[in-house]
Amino acid sequence: MAYLxxxxxxxxxxxxGSHFRGTSAEANSSTRRWRKRPxxxxxxxxxxxxxxxxxxxxxxxxxxDEVAGLFRDVVLKYLISECGYTDENYRYIYNVKTxxxxxxxEMIELLRRDEAHIAAPIFKQQHDEHYSxxxxxxxxxxxxxxxxxxxxxxxxxxIVVFNSLLKSWxxxxxxxxxxxxxxxxxxxxxxxxxxxEFSRSFFRGSWDGFWWSFISMTTVGYGDKAPKSVLARIFSxxxxxxxxxxxxxxxxxxxxxxxxxSLHLEPTSLDAVDVAVLSNGTEYQHALKEHxxxxxxxxxxxAIEALExxxxxxxxxxxxxxxxxxxxxKLESLVTVKKLDLQxxxxxxxxxxxxxxxxxxxxxxxxxxWRSVQGITDLYKLTQERPPTSFNLFDESSPFVRNSMYTxxxxxxxxxxxxxxxxxxIRLKGKGKGNVVMHVDEVINKGWxxxxxxxxxxxxxxxxxxxxxxxxxxxxxxxxxxxxxx
Numbered sequence: 001m002a003y004l005x006x007x008x009x010x011x012x013x014x015x016x017g018s019h020f021r022g023t024s025a026e027a028n029s030s031t032r033r034w035r036k037r038p039x040x041x042x043x044x045x046x047x048x049x050x051x052x053x054x055x056x057x058x059x060x061x062x063x064x065d066e067v068a069g070l071f072r073d074v075v076l077k078y079l080i081s082e083c084g085y086t087d088e089n090y091r092y093i094y095n096v097k098t099x100x101x102x103x104x105x106e107m108i109e110l111l112r113r114d115e116a117h118i119a120a121p122i123f124k125q126q127h128d129e130h131y132s133x134x135x136x137x138x139x140x141x142x143x144x145x146x147x148x149x150x151x152x153x154x155x156x157x158x159i160v161v162f163n164s165l166l167k168s169w170x171x172x173x174x175x176x177x178x179x180x181x182x183x184x185x186x187x188x189x190x191x192x193x194x195x196x197e198f199s200r201s202f203f204r205g206s207w208d209g210f211w212w213s214f215i216s217m218t219t220v221g222y223g224d225k226a227p228k229s230v231l232a233r234i235f236s237x238x239x240x241x242x243x244x245x246x247x248x249x250x251x252x253x254x255x256x257x258x259x260x261x262s263l264h265l266e267p268t269s270l271d272a273v274d275v276a277v278l279s280n281g282t283e284y285q286h287a288l289k290e291h292x293x294x295x296x297x298x299x300x301x302x303a304i305e306a307l308e309x310x311x312x313x314x315x316x317x318x319x320x321x322x323x324x325x326x327x328x329x330k331l332e333s334l335v336t337v338k339k340l341d342l343q344x345x346x347x348x349x350x351x352x353x354x355x356x357x358x359x360x361x362x363x364x365x366x367x368x369x370w371r372s373v374q375g376i377t378d379l380y381k382l383t384q385e386r387p388p389t390s391f392n393l394f395d396e397s398s399p400f401v402r403n404s405m406y407t408x409x410x411x412x413x414x415x416x417x418x419x420x421x422x423x424x425x426i427r428l429k430g431k432g433k434g435n436v437v438m439h440v441d442e443v444i445n446k447g448w449x450x451x452x453x454x455x456x457x458x459x460x461x462x463x464x465x466x467x468x469x470x471x472x473x474x475x476x477x478x479x480x481x482x483x484x485x486x
Contacts, residue, residue, distance in 0.1 A: 044079070044094040044354065047107040047116035051281075053324040053380065054121040054346065066098045071120050074372045075139060075348060075361070083360035103279065111351050118357075120348035123282040134349040135358045140373045142344030145286045146322045146336045147270065149314035150307060168253045175246050179217060182239050183209030190232035197225045217243035270338075276303040276315040283316040286342050292316075300325055308333070316340075323380035 048055045048067055055069040076096065084092050099116055101107045107119035111134060124136060187209035191198040198212075199205040212225045216239060227233050270292040277283040277294045287294035295312055297303040306312050317325070319339070325331050350358035361369065 040092050041095040042092050043097060044118070044357075045097045045099055045116045046076070047099045047101050047110045047119045049101050049104060049107060049121070051121050051318075051321070053320055067100075070373065070376055071139065071348065073376070074369055075120070075137075078361060078365045078369065079357055082365060083357050108349070111349060114351070114353075117351045117354040118348050121346055122349050124345045124347065126343050126345055131349055134351060135355055136345075136347055136349055137358045137361055138345045138347040139369065140346050140377065142282065142342055142346055143319035143377070145283055145316050145340045145342055146319050147275070147314050147338035147340060148307075148317055148322060148331065148334050148336050150334055165254060168250070171250055171253055175217075175250060178246065179213045180206075180210055182213035182235075183207075183211070185209070185235060186212060186227060186232055186239075189235055190227045190229050192229075194228045194232075213239060213243075216240055217247060270314075273314065274312040276306050276312045278303060278317075281316075281318070282342070282344055283318065286340060287316055289342070290340065300330055304330060304334070320377060320380045 046067075048071075050056055051069075053070050055067055055071050058066070058068040080094055080096065084094060099110065101110060101119075104119075104122065107116065107122075108131065110116035111119050119134075121139075122131070122136065123142060124131065124138075184206050187198050187202075187205040191200055191205050198208045208225060212227075215225075216236065227236050270287070270290040273292045275287050275292045275294055276297055277287055278300065279296050279298050284294050284296065294316070295306070297306060303312075303315050307315050314337075315334075322331065322336065348358075
C-alpha cells in the first residue's frame with residue numbers, strides 16, 4: 001500500500017514539474033534545485049473504520065490491498081501531492097500507512113497514544129467539542145438516514161386489510177342484534193294478519209322476521225315478505241330509515257380501515273421498532289433519537305439476513321451507504337420507506353504533530369475538496385431509489401388481484417362444465433326412459449306379453465295416481481280446517 005502511494009506521489013510531482021516547464025529561466029533553475037534535493041520520507045499513519053462509501057476494504061477486482069473509498073480518492077490525494085513541504089536540505093514525502101480499527105472510539109485512542117496521525121471517517125455533531133484536543137477537518141455533511149425494510153408482501157398486506165375489517169366486529173355484532181330484535185317485533189305485529197309470510201310459530205316466524213329485517217336493511221327488501229298490518233308497516237318505515245344509518249356507519253368504518261392501510265404500511269414513527277444498525281455507525285445514535293430499539297450487526301449481510309428473517313422490522317443506513325450497497329445489488333429485495341434527517345459533519349481528525357497537514361487542506365484546498373466530494377456524491381444521489389410501498393386491494397397490477405381473478409374464472413369454468421355435464425346426463429336419462437316406454441308399447445302392441453299382464457301394469461299406475469291425489473286432498477282439507485278455526 002505504501003509503495004503504491006509513493007508511486008502516486010512521484011507521478012503527481014512529475015506532472016507538477018512539467019507544468020512549469022515554459023516559465024522563466026529563473027523558475028526552471030529553482031525547480032531543478034528543488035528536484036535535486038534528496039527525498040526524505042515521513043510516516044503518515046491513517047486509522048480508519050469500515051464505512052462505505054467513505055472508507056472501505058477494496059473489492060476483489062481492485063488493485064489496492066488495504067483501503068478504498070471517498071476519503072482515499074479526495075483527501076489523501078491532496079495530502080500526498082500538495083501538502084508535502086521542503087527545506088534547504090530535503091524534499092519531504094509522506095509514506096502513508098493504514099491501520100484498521102473496529103470503532104470510532106478505538107481510532108481516537110490510537111491518536112491519543114500517538115499510534116496514528118489521522119482518523120477517518122469521523123461523524124461529529126455540530127458544535128460538539130468532544131474531540132477538541134485534535135483538529136477536525138470537515139469533508140462533507142451527513143446526508144441523513146434511510147429506514148429500509150422488506151418490500152411488503154401481498155399476503156401480509158391482505159392480512160392487514162382483513163385485520164382492519166375484523167376490528168369492526170362490535171359494530172357488526174350490534175347490527176345483527178338489532179336485526180334480530182326488529183325481526184321479532186315485525187313477527188309480533190304482523191303474524192296474526194299475515195301468517196302466510198310470518199308463521200304463527202315463534203321459531204319459524206321469528207326467523208321469517210329476521211330474514212325480512214336483514215333484507216330490508218341491506219336492499220330495502222326483495223318483496224318476498226311484506227308486512228300487511230298498519231302497525232307492522234309503520235314499524236317497517238322506522239326500521240328502514242334506521243337501518244340506512246346503520247349501514248352508512250358500517251360502510252364508513254370499513255372505508256376508514258382501508259384508507260388507514262397505507263399509513264400502516266409506511267410508518268410515521270419508529271417508536272419501539274426493532275431496527276438493525278451497523279457497528280461504528282451514527283445510525284445507532286439516530287435510532288435512539290427516534291426512540292427505536294437498535295440491534296447492532298457487524299456487516300451489511302448480517303443486517304439484511306436479520307431483516308429478511310424477521311428478527312428486526314427494518315434497518316437504518318446512511319443515505320450514501322444505502323446507495324453504495326444498492327449499486328452492489330445487496331438491497332434488491334428491500335425498499336426505502338422513510339427518510340430521516342440528522343445534523344452531522346463528516347471529516348477527519350488530525351493529530352497535533354500533523355496539524356500542518358490539516359491547515360494545508362483548510363487554507364488551500366477546501367473548495368477543491370468540496371467540488372470533488374460533490375461530484376462523487378452526486379453519483380450516489382442519482383442512484384435509482386425504489387418508492388415506498390403502497391397497497392390497493394383492487395389494483396390491477398397486484399399479483400393478488402390477478403391470481404384471485406384467474407382462480408375465480410377457473411372455479412366458474414369448472415362449475416359450468418359440471419352443470420352442463422349434469423344437464424346432458426339428465427336429458428340422456430330422460431330420453432332413455434322415453435325409449436323404454438316406447439319399447440314397452442311396441443312390445444305390447446306386438447303381442448309379446450299377455451293381456452292380463454298389461455291390465456295389471458295399468459292398474460298399478462292408477463293406484464299411484466290415486467295415492468297422490470289423496471295426499472293432495474288431505475293437505476287441502478287441513479288448510480280449510482285451519483281457516484275455519486280462525
